[in-house]
Amino acid sequence: MFVTPAYAQAAGGGALGGLTSLMPLILIFGIMYFLLIRPQQKKAKEHAKMLGALRRGDQVVTAGGILAKVTKVKDDGEVEVEIANGVKVRVVQATITTVISKTEPAKAD
Numbered sequence: 001m002f003v004t005p006a007y008a009q010a011a012g013g014g015a016l017g018g019l020t021s022l023m024p025l026i027l028i029f030g031i032m033y034f035l036l037i038r039p040q041q042k043k044a045k046e047h048a049k050m051l052g053a054l055r056r057g058d059q060v061v062t063a064g065g066i067l068a069k070v071t072k073v074k075d076d077g078e079v080e081v082e083i084a085n086g087v088k089v090r091v092v093q094a095t096i097t098t099v100i101s102k103t104e105p106a107k108a109d
Contacts, residue, residue: 003076009034026054031059032079035065049061050096051093051094051096051100054070054073054075054079054093054099055070056070056071056072056103057069057070057103058070058099058100058101058102058103059099059100060081060096060098060099061096061097061100062081062091062095062096062097063095063096063097064085064095066081067083068081068082068083068089068091069081069082071088073093077092077093077094078090078091078092078093079091079092079093079096082098
């Protein structure tokens, strides 16, 4: 007697409903790109540029924390560094984290 019949409502717009459910995922990806991915790519480019400009006489810090002076830069991704007088070690070029002091290029006569 006091019960009224309940009628099912028609579903909302199908295309619009799918798009609004994807908006949070798109927004999260956009935020992650600008806060995490883009700065990492920029840092990697700067590191590669630094390694490309490496030359003999530069003071560097390796990933292991060793302060060294570059004595030879090889083409196969290796660098020969001097960690003490007469003590030369070959290290992988990618393990160089920082260049402390750069040497000036030789003047062309």
